[in-house]
Each structure stands twice: as C-alpha cells, then as structure tokens.
Amino acid sequence: MVSLKRLAVFFAMEEEAMPFIQSLSLAPDKDFGDSKLPFRYYRGRFKSSFDVLVAVNGKDPRYGVDNIGTEPATLNAYITLRQYMPDLCLSVGTAGGFQHKGASIGDVYLSTEAFRFHDRRIQIPGFSEYGVGHYPVFEIEGMAETLGLKKGVVSTANSLDYSEKDWEMMKKNNASVKEMEAAGIAWVAHLLHTPLLGLKAVTDFVDSPEKTEEQFFAHFALAIKKLHSNLHQVLDYLASIQ
C-alpha cells in the first residue's frame, strides 16, 4: 500500500459530490486549479489520517449542466494531479450495471483488472489497443471483500446510452459497470504514475428495456446514499492500513 498523505477524489456531477463534501466538512478552495476553467475544488482532512481534495467538474456556462464526459474528466485529472500531487486518487460516481452479471440497483463496484474505453474504435493494429486504453487499476487486496463491495471492470464512453458497437466493446472489455469519466482520468493517472481506484454505484441497468435516463433519475438518490456510505468505509479502510 502507498503511504497516504493526500487523497484526491474525482466526481463529475455536483449532486454526486455534495453529500461527501458536506459530511467531511470540506471547504471550497478557490485558489486551487485554474480560475479560467469551470472546475471546483474542496479541501480538508479525513479524521486524523490524511488530507483530502475533492475535484468536481463544474457547470457548462451555456447550458447550466455538469461537465460530464471524458474531456473535462481528463483535464481536471491533469490539473489536480499536477497541483495536489496525491498519493492515491479515486474516481467516484454513478454508473450503469448489468443484470446478466448479477447487478442490483444501488450496488457499489470497486474497479478491477483495467480501466477501458468502449467508444474508441480504431481498426488499425496498435491503435485498436490504444483506443481501448487498458489503463492500470490500483488494487488493494482484501478491501472489496472486507467492505462487501462488488468487483469489476469500469468501462467508459461519452454517451449515456449505448450503440450496438458500444455493446460489443463493453462485452469485450468484460465491463461490470458503464460510466462516462474513469478511463479519461486513468489515462492521466497512468502518465503521472498515480494509483487510481474506481468506486461506482449502479443507478440503472444497461441491459434493460427501460430508458437509461428514466432509471437514472428514479434511482439516483438510493445509489448516492449507498455510494457515500461505501466511500466512507473505503476511507476508513485506507486509514486503517496506514
């Protein structure tokens, strides 16, 4: 395990991040990052154990919505890792799960195997593997089992729905959860040699006839509650193994 002095936690959406920021009484840090960018940062300490920085992607000023997707996630990861130099980082948020893999709404998954993309199809040798990414996952032996987290591959793309080609790629990726940021963060974390974990709560089933956006809104509150309960347990676990 790394010696943990600074932990960075990435959320794409404000509503995903706020319960965590409030429960840890983190304070906004307006001097962190780049004031020209929409990202928001909150800092503080987890018990007497380590410093925490939460990086949120902020809002698009034109449409008033959260800057979700891989481009803001990539840029925010770079700014955060370069300036905060964390020993460990976490990509945390909501995700789609798969009924045929035994997922239930509200299940929280810890990343295993690799972070992968399922919407970067480049049918040229070398580029094909580059497109999928296969960025390393930092695995903490025994943590998932101790905390009752499910384990699986986090697969990333820039759409809330999926195309047939996305489906094929998710299958090849051995995806257990589908979300919209982790592989972008993982590319940066890999370049900057920073260990990364993914923690993702299931709001919807990818393999369901119901529309993703309807499932997402119906289950968001429940998934967020479970996500934050598990996130606290992860931080306690990290503190306990120092």
Next chain:
Amino acid sequence: MVSLKRLAVFFAMEEEAMPFIQSLSLAPDKDFGDSKLPFRYYRGRFKSSFDVLVAVNGKDPRYGVDNIGTEPATLNAYITLRQYMPDLCLSVGTAGGFQHKGASIGDVYLSTEAFRFHDRRIQIPGFSEYGVGHYPVFEIEGMAETLGLKKGVVSTANSLDYSEKDWEMMKKNNASVKEMEAAGIAWVAHLLHTPLLGLKAVTDFVDSPEKTEEQFFAHFALAIKKLHSNLHQVLDYLASIQ
C-alpha cells in the same frame, strides 16, 4: 481579424505534422509543456509575420501509436493555450468526407458554423446540447473563397468508423468532415477565449462501402500534400491581412 503575433497549430499525428514542421524549419522545444506528458512542440517564425508553435500529441509508450482522439487533444490544447497564449489557433489534419455532400479525396475543408461532437449522446435536456458542444468557429470572411477551400462543419468523435447513432448525429450536426480531435480542442479554446479554425483534408469517404482504414492508408499521402499546400496558403493569407 485578430492582431496575430502567435499562432498555434495542432496536429494529432506525427506524420500529419512533419511536412509542415520541416517546411517552416521549426525547431523542437523540449522545455515547452510538461515533460511528464507525451506531447511534442516545435517553434519558429512564419516569414517575418508571426511566431508559430506546432503542438503534436506524441506517442503512446505502450502501443507505439500516435495519441489520437479527444482526450489527448483536449489536454494538449490546454497546455498549449495556457503556456503559449496564441492569438489564434488551428486544428489541422486528415478527415473523412461525404460523397453525398460532393467531397472528393484530397479536398481541404475550412471549418464553419460550429465545432460539434457526434458521439456524446446524453438524452437529458441541457446535457443533450452540452454533449454536442456547438463550440464557436472563428471565421475569416473571404478566406475560403480566395484560397479555393471548401467550407463545412467539422464533427468529432473518438472512433475511426461510425455507428448508426453516430451517423444520425453527424447528419444532425450538418457534418461536412468527420475527424477525431477538433471539438475537444474547441472546448478548451472556447473556455480560454482563443479563436480557433479547423483545416481538414479528406482521406476517405464516410459514405462508402470501402473500409475507412483502407481508404485512409491509400489516400494519406495525397491528402497530406494538399493539406500542407493549403495550410501554407492560409498562413500567407493571415500574414497578408495583418
């Protein structure tokens, strides 16, 4: 028109960039950017008119291929705009064109209307428009007509091929060329208030039964030759209107 002191030119692939770097005798600048990132920079001057920096995305160390796609393009745009502070930037490269829109192999398109994504589908009001992006294009009146460039919307996604959903989005985007970086760069340029042009040469037809990768390799040399001839004309034009 902006007063042009510094021009930044973005290429994703080394083979796209090298003819331009060589013809302008630009020198590598190893101190520019962030040595932890794979990006490469070349600097010099265009005639007696303005300084030029070429930013190339470099190689993936694991697969030995160019860092194509929107995540590296976004991050490289940020590094470049923040450190070089250009008055104008250009996203230059190869692209797919559309036969049904009258494209020929080797045609060079200048961006119009807006930079858009066609693989960020988020079916929630506000998020839907955010996903497409609609980032501003800097238009220089009369330049395309004077130089004999075609004009059209540059539409961006992270795959070399396209899915049916991509096709629908490209149609909605009024896409004239399809490539893999411009909208990522455009998001950053928009945030940092830097004017951006796109210049894209057609290597393949999106609406052709032939495989994109086969067309791409067959026509790459021709497209690159035409692209660089037109890029020089664009720089001459920019110098002439100062």
